[in-house]
Amino acid sequence: MGDPDGSKSGRRWRWRGAAARLAPPGWLLDAVRPRPAPVPWAAVTRASVALGVPLAVGMAVHRPAYGALVDIGAVFAVLCDSADAYRLRVLNIAVPQLFGVAGIALGILVRDRGWVTVVTLTLVALVSGMISSIGSVASFCGLLFLLNAVLGAGVVFPEPHWAAPLLFPLGGAFVLALTLTGWPFRRGAPERDAVARSYRAVADLLEAAGQEDYDVRRQAVTMSMNEAYDSILSRRTRDIGDRSPRLRLLAQLNAVTPLVEAATAARLPDRAADPAIPGTVRDLADAVAEGRGAGRPRALPPAGTPAERAVDTALRHAASVVGENSPAPDGAADLLGRPTALRLRARRAAADALLSEASWRYGLRLALCIGIAQTLVSVAALPRSYWIAVTVTYVLKPDFGSVFSRAVTRAIGTVLGLVVATAVVSNVERGWWDVPVMAVLAGLIPAVSAKGYGFQTASITPVVLVLTDLLSHQGVGLVLARFIDSLIGCAIVLVLGYLLWPESWRTRIGDRLADTVDDAAEYLASAFAPGAPSDDAQAARARMRRRVYRALSVVRSEFQRALAEPPPTGPRAAAWLPLVVAVERIVDATTAARVRANHGAPAPAPSDVTAIEVQLRQLAGQVRSHQRPVPAPVPAGGVEEGALGGLWQEVEAARAIASAGPDGPGG
Template structure:
């Protein structure tokens, strides 16, 4: 995926050389380390204004009702349940919000019930919370919803075991669940009016991202736009197909949007071929795709008159782009696509029983599941033993901090511990002003509305910002339950620092996995997948039916690779926020992540050129490239840092695969670079 009109290997080295020199230039003896600065830089993600408004209403209204009926403690518990729903209110599609909010609320209710039953039971409470932490960690490895469910299970168990909640034991679970369901109700109010709007907007956003990709073809911005297209496609397919069970054939609107989304795939495939040509596309082409995006967003079926320039003769990539745009225009304006011809296999989940079996297997028999469960149980057990032996004011805050910080699927454990300490300190400044100046009572309602609205807004900017927003909210709710006022500030800071210290020592420094990062294994698996994709892209085909089946399998393989590469990018970005040696290893392998993306792009471009008239490569050449990629994957698995390149005689090169050979040369250049020190 070269981004300048120079050989890809040189371009890759230049980019990463410039990045390395820039990092060196910024280095100063008194400057904070780069991994810390990464976490403190606010994200460019837009503020979710609707979620902010829902958060303010969902958390302030229960307080108002509590004061109105003279039961402020009950109102505070409902608001506490609403806080969990606000944190989980991140889905776009309405049907996904039900899962994201309702399922974790059930686990949260179970957790607070268990905690309430062992409140004041001494070592029994320590044992129960340690066991709950083990279960919480193990189920967190299943998926996103399970991760939030495991988080709420443990958080509410800690709250129930550490705070004198209203009796009987079922009161707190009911009130907390009511708060979460109130958030769910508010988030679903627009469903009757907006129905499929989130899905339609996601498909339209994919078309706009592809238009940006075509705009960037032949220009330096191509790589960034390629990542935006991958993200848009992942989100759109997840919204359309990721949560459904048997909607295909019964929901014409959903099927039509799936057809429109599938129609953009030929454009995505043709874009690398146009980019490798090294010349910008005529502006009429991205403009036409943007008009298609507008039609998708509006649900229009009016035919679009395309004003496209004729593709130059003898240029396969130009013919591929022209054909893909016209095909997409035909599909976008088709009012009633045949329900049985729309291929939904690119993002369709497996059957429910298969997914349940996989989830159970992942939770019970996965090494990663047990490692995280034991890691979390160890830290929670240490926290509970510590506060049982040493008198610590508001001791349950220690275990709460451990739970929030020790979530590896939410980011780097080390940086989260440091950022949580910093975020808590910042939030305490706001909390101190609120507790000192705002009288308890009805004034808490508007203050809570403002503070709660900041949670979604700040969460979009980063973990430290989210912590700073949540801290004053939790302290205000704690004051309503305990009536401690300004005296909450000091123990909150002290307990948070103790919790962060436990995580840093027992959950990070003394945990072997922290020092033996597994990011290389994920990258190696992706390189192996790229080798399989090369073999599949130019494998032998027979009949017309076999040709269609091969193309479908090829598109599915390419989507899986790009989704996996997006996950690998996320893992590497988390690892880059770790201190050495993990951060150093991630930085050493990072250029290869970019190189693999370019290899996949070059393979797709070559396949497109062959489809539109270029001579296909020989079987021996394809086999040589596949073998070299598999050897590279094995080298990634064996070495903690890029090894010296494997020397081999160059295979005979066809014209159509010349860019792919250049990208492989770039990957070899990366592995030949200076090897960083790694313990």
Template sequence: MSRHSLTRAARTSNMRWLMSLAHMEPSPVSRWVALRAALAIGLPTAVGLALDQSAAAALVALGALPAITGDNGGPYRNRALSIGSTVFGGALGYLLGNLISGHGLLTSGAMTVLVLAASLIGTFNNIAAVATLQFAVYVIVGSSLTSTLPPWLPSVLVGAGGIFGLALTLSGWVVNPIAPERAAVAMAYRKLAAMFAAIGTSRIMAARRDMEAAMTNAYDILLTARGRAAGPSPRLARLAAQLQACTPLTNAAMALARAGRVVPPDCARVMNRLADRVENNADPDPGDDIAALRLADMPQLADALAQALPLLDGGRQQTGDPLATLGPVRPRTPWRVLARTYRPGPTTVRYLIRLGLCLIAAEAVALAVSLPRSYWVPLIVVVIFKPNFGSVFARALQSCGGSVVGVAISATVLALDRNGLASLLTVGVLASLLPWSIRRNYGLFSAILLPILMLLIGALQPGSWYIALARLVDVGVAAAIVLLVGYLPWIRIERNNLDHAVSTAMSTLAAYLNTVFQADPASRHDLRASAYARLSDLRIALQRGLSEPRLVSRRALAWWPVEVALERVANAISDTAWSPQAATAAPSAAQTAQLATALQTMSTAVELGLPMPAEHITAPSPALQDVAAEIESLRAALTGPDFAAAPGAGAPKHPIHQV
């Protein structure tokens, strides 16, 4: 390759890396959510300004902040648990931070121990991750801020703000208690409509992936809602029936996709109309839609819609409980059992060691350089280094970029504000943008969150506008510590984590294939959901890897063809297991075990860096012909283009391990 070609390839790689850092995720947020966020932060601030109690009001607003950042949507009960845990974590953290403050190095040591303990608990699940992050942040803030209020009052005010924010979030439950469940079922129809529109185009893989995720999410939400229902629920039964009506429509769409048919736009419009009726709790009345599909020369879809009509009507035309067909309610494992059986693995231990080293370095740098209000450095370290929220490397750089904008906003407001009104308006407007920014891009989130924190904390410890510039130095120091202490020395581990994610996805697909044909209908959904969830985890890991340094991003880019091949394997298994012929000509356990063993062998080879199997994969039965063909394509992708280039050299090694 010429020097010009190498330069152009490097320039393209750098441009792809910069674009990954600036990538904005689609994030539609309703106006009510934005208004609720503005009220949660702006209303306490306005009351404090009116009563000349800005310090107390700032604590209430700080307590309400977790109700915004901890709201991940979904059913109200799940949101209450997530936001309530986050609010409790913030209030408890502020209390403990106040108790340990003012003791010099002992304060720093106690703060580090509390943050590490919280980070360990945060590896349990996503709710624990958000709650313990808030706990860690408020431990640092509480141990560093001084207040003229009585020692017990700040934590009470923070807790009161959290309860106020939680009440605002759950206010919609009074009007429409199952609105999130209905929205989830409607979203399944919308994703199915998008899949109809993508049939025959290059978008079909992504559209099917979104449809599978929406169906899984809707099933999980309805199962959870049924598990907590005190008795029969006609509204949930109606939604369950309407969700089951997606099955014949999905099967028809899969058949058209395999045949390579291009579907007229009327088909997608029919699905979107059904979604609107489900979301608005209106009668489906698909008679005209069935006629329109027949006129569009789509008899398969018209027949599927006619077959789904009794279910679309909410199950009123059939006997039995539609909720019963969703499968058994999953038993919940008590927290005490989870805590007793939990054992931190090597990944968790490494994360705690890396975080501990970063906190020690943050405290050492802050003391050595005498940074003003140096608690910002460990605070930013904790937020950036949290692994649950994306690439650490990308967040460090995005935080620096976002902080430049945030500091400019803060400095401008602090320099111009004379009576507090400018700060109040700024906090309210920025708070309304938080739910949107937190889902879009971490740099954008930093640019909005930093001015809110600075203006609120500024009411507790007033200072002139030049303090805003000091925050930019703090962010730069924190990002440098995370990269130099917590990331770059461990970068090879980050690269090996990608191999482990690919291996895990293969193992899950092997288990899926080995059991789905013999499983009862009640457990098939769980098997399918687990397989596609693991593929989703792999895609997220690879997307994060693309924003890492070249040592990791090259490995992530090399794994993408394998990820596509794994998706095709999962789709082939699902299509075969759910096809009408599967009930009459299902493969035997021995036949599925043969292909599952081949998948597991490749998984082990990827995990350990062993040679790939050289034998071609063949179908043990006609029913598994499509599955075997996709597994053979996966083996070819893993083997690479250099396969069999050196006869007699033995089985080829996976070329990605040479990247």
């Protein structure tokens, strides 16, 4: 007789329970799950040509090893080409190559010198780690400085000794030349596209009032504006001539700020804007992208409420700016203040890197791990073990994401890459067949890198192994050694670079989050400062709002990295992420109240502003000292029903989230 239905059902549920227990944890699935990203076909073509042509030239002149050296430099340049604007792309590719030359020369100089090599690479790792905190270009500089030093000390390059320091940057120069081929035809197009994306993001935001994805679309606005400002302000604004196209773009981007502020006020009725409004914003985006005037405007709905008047005023202002050929230089620059250039920010960041505890902490972590990796080479004489230090360098990059998840995903990506490398090395005869194979493998790097770190590792591993085999001629035996080296490098990072440096929740995220709450309180006080709102005051308020949102985007990035880590960090980040959203909504509510007051709504009483500011200061202090917020009494005067009633509700929601957080804000 068969089992009763209940028995079958019980076995089925037990099987499902066992399968659930054996399933990978959520944080690991999130780390290895591919992110949606389009294939950048232009970058794929450049990478294929950049690595295929030098290898073909090397084969033609019977110097395949020289072609492999050029290709190694080209691989690093392909990874550094991560910007859109041509000025930034030149910086991202060219400047790190100089550090790479210094690294490869220093590595060759100390090769096979025992403890001298260990000490030298350890000091290089310390310098590399500290300068990596300055910015994206400095991060690539530090990465290439250390990577090339490790390669120079561990790889036997073909003679003469000057070949590698000369041919590595030649590969980078070739990538840069390929990148600049489009400059005469697309000069200024990346910057225009960046500004147009900001307009389109605002159009999406206007359509999202009353919808659940409003916060997501607002975050997209912040990111797009950050990218656009960084793209345009790669030089000082005083270096932009009165008729410079970038001056016009800067004015057009500045005109987005009133639109964003008006969109926050328009959201309060919880209904989407009239379709003509986001449609007009998208028309402006098309005009910016094509570098033309705004054209004939659409018929806009009548503006009755203060929020509607704010949207109408901001939209007409943006249309006039987009259609203006020669904006005033001062008006275009002042919305973000002077000096606004990335150059000055880089100098300040460089000074901060020398004094920052975080930069020293990361530099020491990287130096310790590289020192241990290189000591293993000297003591245990592991074959081809320079790959251990290479693994440590790539995994222990906090600005690239969670260290823990990177170590795990690198191991997984390495396995996938080694499978491909084994098939290539064992089945493709060394010679001219390497050229098309290398072109295909190189194109995979930009094609899949945006999908996640593990996919990037899987695409780079076979390229580097094939190039290394062209230098060493070790065949399939090289593959297993690389796998073992990668596991050793990941283990060093997990133990010495992660577990032994337990950064507290308060140090890593709590303090930054508390600072943003303080910034929100300062923004509130500035928005409703006594006196009539002058143009200078409004510009200062716009700058402060941008700073607050930029700081919040940094905090959000830290949360995203923490989400990819195992318990207790990952679950704690998931529980606290809503507080970041709550602080963003507080800033939105402050802006909305100020915009409505500017367009006819009653202004809040100074006592109401002070009461809410005090509550925000207290919340910041409690987050910073990892204490649970105590219930706050409602101030006298009916602030919860006045002009700042919406803001008070957002503050109360933030306090409720902080009170419900696990283990207190400091954890």
